[in-house]
Amino acid sequence: xxxxxxxxxxxxxxxxxxxxxxxxxxxxxxxxxxxxxxxxxxxxxxxxxxxxxxxxxxxxxxxxxxxxxxxxxxxxxxxxxxxxxxxxxxxxxxxxxxxxxxxxxxxxxxxxxxxxxxxxxxxxxxxxxxxxxxxxxxxxxxxxxxxxxxxxxxxxxxxxxxxxxxxxxxxxxxxxxxxxxxxxxxxxxxxxxxxxxxxxxxxxxxxxxxxxxxxxxxxxxxxxxxxxxxxxxxxxxxxxxxxxxxxxxxxxxxxxxxxxxxxxxxxxxxxxxxxxxxxxxxxxxxxxxxxxxxxxxxxxxxxxxxxxxxxxxxxxxxxxxxxxxxxxxxxxxx
Amino acid sequence: xxxxxxxxxxxxxxxxxxxxxxxxxxxxxxxxxxxxxxxxxxxxxxxxxxxxxxxxxxxxxxxxxxxxxxxxxxxxxxxxxxxxxxxxxxxxxxxxxxxxxxxxxxxxxxxxxxxxxxxxxxxxxxxxxxxxxxxxxxxxxxxxxxxxxxxxxxxxxxxxxxxxxxxxxxxxxxxxxxxxxxxxxxxxxxxxxxxxxxxxxxxxxxxxxxxxxxxxxxxxxxxxxxxxxxxxxxxxxxxxxxxxxxxxxxxxxxxxxxxxxxxxxxxxxxxxxxxxxxxxxxxxxx
Numbered sequence: 001x002x003x004x005x006x007x008x009x010x011x012x013x014x015x016x017x018x019x020x021x022x023x024x025x026x027x028x029x030x031x032x033x034x035x036x037x038x039x040x041x042x043x044x045x046x047x048x049x050x051x052x053x054x055x056x057x058x059x060x061x062x063x064x065x066x067x068x069x070x071x072x073x074x075x076x077x078x079x080x081x082x083x084x085x086x087x088x089x090x091x092x093x094x095x096x097x098x099x100x101x102x103x104x105x106x107x108x109x110x111x112x113x114x115x116x117x118x119x120x121x122x123x124x125x126x127x128x129x130x131x132x133x134x135x136x137x138x139x140x141x142x143x144x145x146x147x148x149x150x151x152x153x154x155x156x157x158x159x160x161x162x163x164x165x166x167x168x169x170x171x172x173x174x175x176x177x178x179x180x181x182x183x184x185x186x187x188x189x190x191x192x193x194x195x196x197x198x199x200x201x202x203x204x205x206x207x208x209x210x211x212x213x214x215x216x217x218x219x220x221x222x223x224x225x226x227x228x229x230x231x232x233x234x235x236x237x238x239x240x241x242x243x244x245x246x247x248x249x250x251x252x253x254x255x256x257x258x259x260x261x262x263x264x265x266x267x268x269x270x271x272x273x274x275x276x277x278x279x280x281x282x283x284x285x286x287x288x289x290x291x292x293x294x295x296x297x298x299x300x301x302x303x304x305x306x307x308x309x310x311x312x313x314x315x316x317x318x319x320x321x322x323x324x325x326x327x328x329x330x331x332x333x334x
Numbered sequence: 335x336x337x338x339x340x341x342x343x344x345x346x347x348x349x350x351x352x353x354x355x356x357x358x359x360x361x362x363x364x365x366x367x368x369x370x371x372x373x374x375x376x377x378x379x380x381x382x383x384x385x386x387x388x389x390x391x392x393x394x395x396x397x398x399x400x401x402x403x404x405x406x407x408x409x410x411x412x413x414x415x416x417x418x419x420x421x422x423x424x425x426x427x428x429x430x431x432x433x434x435x436x437x438x439x440x441x442x443x444x445x446x447x448x449x450x451x452x453x454x455x456x457x458x459x460x461x462x463x464x465x466x467x468x469x470x471x472x473x474x475x476x477x478x479x480x481x482x483x484x485x486x487x488x489x490x491x492x493x494x495x496x497x498x499x500x501x502x503x504x505x506x507x508x509x510x511x512x513x514x515x516x517x518x519x520x521x522x523x524x525x526x527x528x529x530x531x532x533x534x535x536x537x538x539x540x541x542x543x544x545x546x547x548x549x550x551x552x553x554x555x556x557x558x559x560x561x562x563x564x565x566x567x568x569x570x571x572x573x574x575x576x577x578x579x580x581x582x583x584x585x586x587x588x589x590x591x592x593x594x595x596x597x598x599x600x601x602x603x604x605x606x607x608x609x610x611x612x613x614x615x616x617x618x619x620x
Contacts (some may be wrong), residue, residue, distance in 0.1 A: 011453060024439070024443045025443075026441065058557045072421065072424075100617075119598075123601050123602060126602075127603055128599030128603075129603075132370070132596060132615075133550075133553065133597065133601060134601055136546050137594040139599050140543045140591070140594050141591050141594045141595060144590050144591040144594075145587070145591065148587035152585055152587075156552075166502075242373065266430075266431055269428075269429075273424065280584060306438070306439045307440065307443035308435045308448075309435075310435075310550060311435025312436055312439060314435070315428050315434075315435055317428070318425075318427055318431060318432075318434060319410075319429060319432060321427030321428075322414065322425035323414070323419065325420050
């Protein structure tokens with residue numbers, strides 16, 4: 001039943017995408033073929049798809065982590081940006097062997113993202129303010145702040161545009177395949193997915209988070225501190241997204257740029273929902289959306305389908321899956 | 335004197351789309367729907383207005399189409415929230431992605447090149463002033479309607495205690511749906527103001543987070559039309575000041591971030607107690 005519904009849902013979305021392609025004057029079959037070719041057609045294409053998968057996997061796990069604890073983190077985008085900013089600033093000014101530099105750069109990303117998520121968590125925990133509104137606002141503040149800092153007071157000498165100085169070669173993440181942008185970030189993301197699955201299924205901490213998300217009143221009765229849980233869950237969620245931003249900096253672009261993310265933090269919500277908030281399923285969902293991300297440009301070039309069809313598909317997916325019962329939310333003060 | 339008049343004019347122009355969107359937010363939230371799809375509704379209204387003005391040559395037809403497009407986006411949220419009991423936040427996020435992506439797609443399909451539409455017949459200065467006036471009149475009308483009419487009472491009842499409203503013979507599902515439709519029309523008109531009032535085209539990213547600033551204005555305005563309008567005008571004044579202050583060396587990002595940071599501060603409650611409708615964003619029992 002579940003499988004049938006899933007197939008039906010995917011078929012509906014695909015049919016709507018085909019209609020959008022046809023309206024744009026393109027042949028839908030050619031469109032899908034070009035998408036597949038652009039995403040899976042060779043070693044280079046496949047590696048780029050896995051780069052996109054990795055970029056989506058971190059924020060998707062971040063979103064899922066918060067959702068499981070009953071918190072709506074719409075702010076993975078901002079947390080990813082602040083994480084990337086921290087990683088870029090620290091990385092550009094750090095000259096050390098890789099085994100020292102890389103953990104510091106990635107750690108800086110987690111710290112930045114955790115800080116950004118933690119602000120929303122603190123507002124929720126301490127003042128009862130809605131984390132939804134807080135994370136929405138913090139998303140915009142993140143990109144404004146990043147832009148201000150790297151164009152203004154922290155501008156690197158000799159750098160044009162809104163980006164930091166490049167990271168020294170020693171801080172680059174080691175590639176998995178030579179001459180591609182695919183790095184060990186993928187391995188780290190998969191390991192994180194496995195770790196989160198273990199945490200939710202097997203640990204007391206994971207149980208407390210789920211209890212706070214699924215039955216907050218009962219959890220409070222059982223002695224779980226909901227205030228502390230909200231703060232911790234939002235901070236960890238932000239740290240995961242920030243870590244992801246750092247892997248983009250250290251693995252893909254080798255510097256921080258304000259246009260680091262084409263909206264990974266928002267697409268991540270679709271990824272997390274398709275994966276039913278289960279870390280293992282999210283890995284496969286991230287791969288599916290990675291195909292869309294990496295194949296969309298080829299689709300545009302070969303089949304003359306506007307690449308924005310992908311955004312339409314993502315929006316419809318989020319909308320269509322919003323009916324899933326994610327968490328029983330208590331009304332929070334906005 | 336001349337400069338002050340110019341500043342006030344620019345303030346109202348910058349505030350008007352925020353006022354429309356904030357009024358939409360107030361109606362929806364007072365009925366119990368936390369509408370974060372305002373950004374998408376603004377984009378849908380702005381793009382559709384340009385698209386229809388381009389094909390018909392009439393900005394007025396464009397405005398009506400933009401209003402319908404806004405209603406379509408928010409109405410979808412309303413139907414999803416009242417009939418399918420979806421999570422309003424997730425559905426709103428999806429609608430934002432859909433509307434912004436749909437507008438980007440529409441630019442390519444209708445105008446051939448990505449990023450920006452061609453210039454179309456727009457309202458010009460006279461029409462722009464009319465839309466500003468409509469926003470202010472709508473604020474007063476809505477304040478009166480929410481405070482003093484049976485419709486307003488029913489709306490508030492649904493936002494505070496839908497169960498009690500049901501016991502009193504009201505249909506919260508219908509009331510919430512109607513609220514999202516009216517809100518969507520207002521937000522759509524706000525989008526039309528951006529594309530056909532202030533300018534004569536639509537470009538990607540044109541709404542620039544105004545839907546979220548509007549949500550901040552709702553909080554500041556304590557969920558009242560007058561308050562939200564006042565906050566929107568204050569935010570409009572900030573963007574009007576931005577040009578002058580930038581020349582004085584104050585970075586524009588700081589000014590742009592101010593409404594959002596102010597909303598975060600408001601969330602802490604240090605600016606005085608402000609409480610959203612009790613059932614804001616809470617799904618109805620079936």
